[in-house]
């Protein structure tokens with residue numbers, strides 16, 4: 022689809038760095054490009070992805086406007102844009118709540134939302150602490166000092182163990198779940214693709230494997246329901262009948278996928294930010310009570326979901342531009358979180374930042390269902406870092422995920438001394 026430029030001579034405000042997965046792996050987030058777009062063209066028609074040109078939204082104001090208006094901007098057709106492998110009409114694609122519009126979206130989200138309120142999660146806090154304790158305990162197994170990849174040793178298993186606990190999955194399924202979530206969220210990263218596969222084939226293969234895995238679990242929970250999330254979904258009769266299998270399995274997949282990669286990256290990206298700002302690390306160690314506000318700043322700073330997408334339902338105006346029905350808009354959450362109109366000194370990492378109205382969890386209709394759970398995990402990990410490590414330093418470069426959907430840290434090598 023091509024479109025007449027809305028300005029006579031639009032300058033090249035954004036290049037491949039805005040959407041090229043390789044650029045994200047090599048250079049990290051395109052902060053300078055986002056800042057320029059916020060300043061000069063916050064609703065920017067981007068043609069750098071020829072198969073799917075889209076509107077790039079970079080200011081918090083327009084991003085909030087779109088995310089809060091599902092009647093004008095639908096999630097159904099496309100909830101994010103996949104470079105080189107868009108979601109199609111393939112019946113093997115997922116059908117999750119993040120891809121639904123109201124009223125169905127509210128109805129389906131309502132099946133689990135009561136389990137994710139801060140109050141409902143309070144009972145889980147001790148379990149999350151115990152899981153964190155186990156991860157940090159493993160660091161102590163080889164003595165008071167050591168080296169590890171923080172992603173592999175702490176961030177990934179912690180996020181996985183918490184969601185597996187909520188779904189009551191066997192502990193030794195962790196490695197399989199780890200592989201599947203990597204393949205689904207990191208399908209554009211060659212490391213996670215099998216020989217000859219395209220990103221779409223990788224994603225669909227992993228999706229089919231996750232569906233087969235959960236089919237067995239659902240069958241068991243139908244026979245012997247427990248208190249876990251899959252049991253709730255397996256018993257649900259939202260329209261007077263059980264959830265269709267494909268929808269139920271998609272819901273399970275979203276819990277596993279949504280709850281893993283993102284939380285893992287907020288933790289590893291958060292530690293990286295602390296290592297890059299030693300005065301903030303010292304402050305956290307001196308005041309572990311700051312873990313909650315430090316967690317919010319790590320979320321703002323890392324913003325692990327790079328973008329989500331919406332489709333305009335009808336022609337409309339947005340930030341002085343005309344969006345036509347059927348066009349795609351991309352909401353760049355990390356850019357909203359550096360918006361100088363909202364945040365004081367947005368390029369400073371301050372663990373006591375207040376207020377901190379970041380959009381790492383999105384906003385509006387689809388605001389992250391697991392936000393309070395993720396906060397609890399990140400808080401717990403930061404408290405453990407601050408109180409259990411006397412010293413920590415990075416021993417090599419980070420490896421980043423090749424993706425323009427999830428900002429991932431694949432490897433963060435560290436050396437540490439326990440307190």
Ligand code: HEM
Pocket residue numbers: 088096100118119120130184275276279280281283284285287324325326329330354380381382383384386387388389390391392394395
């Ligand atoms: C740091 C961690 C996390 C981040 C940054 C994050 C980010 C997000 C974002 C940005 C959205 C909104 C998508 C949109 O507007 O289109 C979302 C939705 C969602 N997230 Fe998370 N998430 C995190 C952790 C979790 C966890 C732990 C779960 C576990 C259950 C989870 C489950 C979901 C679900 C089910 C949705 C869909 C909600 C809906 O469509 O109503 N997330 N998340």
